[in-house]
Amino acid sequence: MKPIKLFIVSSLLLSACAQVPQRDAAPVPEQAVAAPEEKHEATPILPNIALSDELLYEFLLSEIANQRGEKALAVEGSSDIARKTRDPRLARRAAQLAVESGDMNRSLEAFRLWQEVEPTAAVATRMLSSILLRGGKLAEAQQEFAKVLQEDVAKTGLTFLQIYQMLAPYPDKPAALKMMGELAAPYPKVAEAHWAVAQLAFNKGELGLALSEVGMARSLRPEWEMGVALEAQALQKTKPAQAVEVLRRYLSEYPKSRDIRLQYARALLEQKQYQAARAEFQRLSDENPESPEMAFAIALISLQLRDYAGAETQLKLSLSKGKKDQDTVQYYLGQLGEAKEDEAEAITRYREVKAGEYQFSAQIRLAYLLGKQGQLDAAREVLHQAMANSNQQRVQLLLIEAQLLREAKRIEDAYQVLQQGLDKLPNHPDLLYETAMLADKLGQYEKSEQLLRKLIQLKPDNAHAYNALGYSLLERNLRVEEANKLVGKAFQLAPDDIAIMDSVGWGYFRSGKFDDSIKMLRRAFAGNPDPEIAAHLGEALWASGDKEAARRVWQESLKAHPDNTQLPAVMKRLMP
Numbered sequence: 001m002k003p004i005k006l007f008i009v010s011s012l013l014l015s016a017c018a019q020v021p022q023r024d025a026a027p028v029p030e031q032a033v034a035a036p037e038e039k040h041e042a043t044p045i046l047p048n049i050a051l052s053d054e055l056l057y058e059f060l061l062s063e064i065a066n067q068r069g070e071k072a073l074a075v076e077g078s079s080d081i082a083r084k085t086r087d088p089r090l091a092r093r094a095a096q097l098a099v100e101s102g103d104m105n106r107s108l109e110a111f112r113l114w115q116e117v118e119p120t121a122a123v124a125t126r127m128l129s130s131i132l133l134r135g136g137k138l139a140e141a142q143q144e145f146a147k148v149l150q151e152d153v154a155k156t157g158l159t160f161l162q163i164y165q166m167l168a169p170y171p172d173k174p175a176a177l178k179m180m181g182e183l184a185a186p187y188p189k190v191a192e193a194h195w196a197v198a199q200l201a202f203n204k205g206e207l208g209l210a211l212s213e214v215g216m217a218r219s220l221r222p223e224w225e226m227g228v229a230l231e232a233q234a235l236q237k238t239k240p241a242q243a244v245e246v247l248r249r250y251l252s253e254y255p256k257s258r259d260i261r262l263q264y265a266r267a268l269l270e271q272k273q274y275q276a277a278r279a280e281f282q283r284l285s286d287e288n289p290e291s292p293e294m295a296f297a298i299a300l301i302s303l304q305l306r307d308y309a310g311a312e313t314q315l316k317l318s319l320s321k322g323k324k325d326q327d328t329v330q331y332y333l334g335q336l337g338e339a340k341e342d343e344a345e346a347i348t349r350y351r352e353v354k355a356g357e358y359q360f361s362a363q364i365r366l367a368y369l370l371g372k373q374g375q376l377d378a379a380r381e382v383l384h385q386a387m388a389n390s391n392q393q394r395v396q397l398l399l400i401e402a403q404l405l406r407e408a409k410r411i412e413d414a415y416q417v418l419q420q421g422l423d424k425l426p427n428h429p430d431l432l433y434e435t436a437m438l439a440d441k442l443g444q445y446e447k448s449e450q451l452l453r454k455l456i457q458l459k460p461d462n463a464h465a466y467n468a469l470g471y472s473l474l475e476r477n478l479r480v481e482e483a484n485k486l487v488g489k490a491f492q493l494a495p496d497d498i499a500i501m502d503s504v505g506w507g508y509f510r511s512g513k514f515d516d517s518i519k520m521l522r523r524a525f526a527g528n529p530d531p532e533i534a535a536h537l538g539e540a541l542w543a544s545g546d547k548e549a550a551r552r553v554w555q556e557s558l559k560a561h562p563d564n565t566q567l568p569a570v571m572k573r574l575m576p
Helices: 015-019 053-067 071-085 088-101 104-117 122-134 138-151 153-167 173-184 191-204 207-220 225-238 240-253 258-270 274-287 292-304 308-320 326-339 343-351 359-372 376-385 391-407 411-424 429-441 445-458 463-475 480-493 498-510 514-527 531-544 547-560 566-574
Strands: none
Touching: 122 138, 122 153, 138 153, 138 173, 153 173, 153 191, 173 191, 191 207, 191 225, 207 225, 225 240, 225 258, 240 258, 258 274, 274 292, 292 308, 292 326, 308 326, 326 343, 326 359, 343 359, 359 376, 359 391, 376 391, 391 411, 391 429, 411 429, 429 445, 429 463, 445 463, 463 480, 463 498, 480 498, 498 514, 498 531, 514 531, 531 547, 531 566, 547 566
């Protein structure tokens, strides 16, 4: 059987709700990682060195070099004068210039010198640990992080959050997790220490450790939003219903937590609890009536619930509130128009999508609707002007144009469109397949076989290519043994494909194996009561002698598909 390719209206699933902020990896709030208030450090001891002409000259030389962009000379000069004077102010300046130069080794030297001449400078230790980490010197970085944690016990929790921010992007996730675990071990009563270990474990995919550590963090700080957010996020991976319950319980105690309510609304959405999710988003919207994102989220959920009036109200509300991505709203208004079967409205909305991630989809939907209304030339013009960003999108445009032409009974024109596409992309699997199908329909069997064999050579696991070639031969009752091998190979690659089952059953019929044919065709028909399969099954039953069963299959299928032409043709041929 030749598989029927349908272009279906784009799904109204809620992927665009991703525009509503969510916690992908329980990010640390900005206020949690801002530089803490520096404790009052001891006034640095300044060296008793006179400002000589030589020192002044060297200082000015390094500053002028820096202004002129000669970073290496500036770093060398500033570091030299800092070593000579051991002045903490000059050591700080040398460290600053070294960092700006991007020279890691020079930076390490400069910060170590600064740390040496001004032991009470906390920022020197923090910066040194960060530079060591970026340079892959984990053991040394860990020593410096340990010093940072000991500097101000009152701010240990905040320091752990800052260390997490530095370790999170580190490419060696197991090493980062190991370091954090060792740093956290001396601080069993610090919730942030457990949270940092849990978050790095979650990033690495160790959900058991993540849940264990975040559980300890929550026991120490049950009111802490970041703890409950991470726990729910970890549970979402394996026990989504439990994640929802964790968030619900937290909100019952802390109903004013906006971030957790947003996470709860999204969790309900992922669980397809649309009514409950919409209620939570509505509550968030009521608290922040000027938010276009909330109105947009409610609109998409309303679409999912088929509440088209509610969806339209919220989409237009989002549009009126000046949503940043107006094109996205217009696209979904177009989807809404299609859902309401108001094609004129949908066309108007799709034309308003001028840019953004939905522009290509909008152009495709616009072309489809214009073609459906019989405006073939206008539809083709839209496709020709569509902005494709990849070969796959270019091929998609060609396939849609060919489909529109086929539906208009312009098979030759459709074939030419695909052939021209093959001239530019001769090895594209989709183009090879669709062009072969049209060549077969036009009776260009040699060309069709040539294209399908090329496709098989390029994609030896393409079941549909084997099936198409084998079925074409079976339909023409040619090279039946070879055809059976081809559809058999297709069945081996895709044993659950209904079209391939039909081909295999038809192959048995051509080989005179009527019992095997009926068995396979009944299986295919049970999976999809398609009139083409009904025609084959009825013919196999007729040939086996069960003419009454054959008539019943044909008549029931014809009743369900009164416009089908294949069934009457078979019935006329066998029941003149």
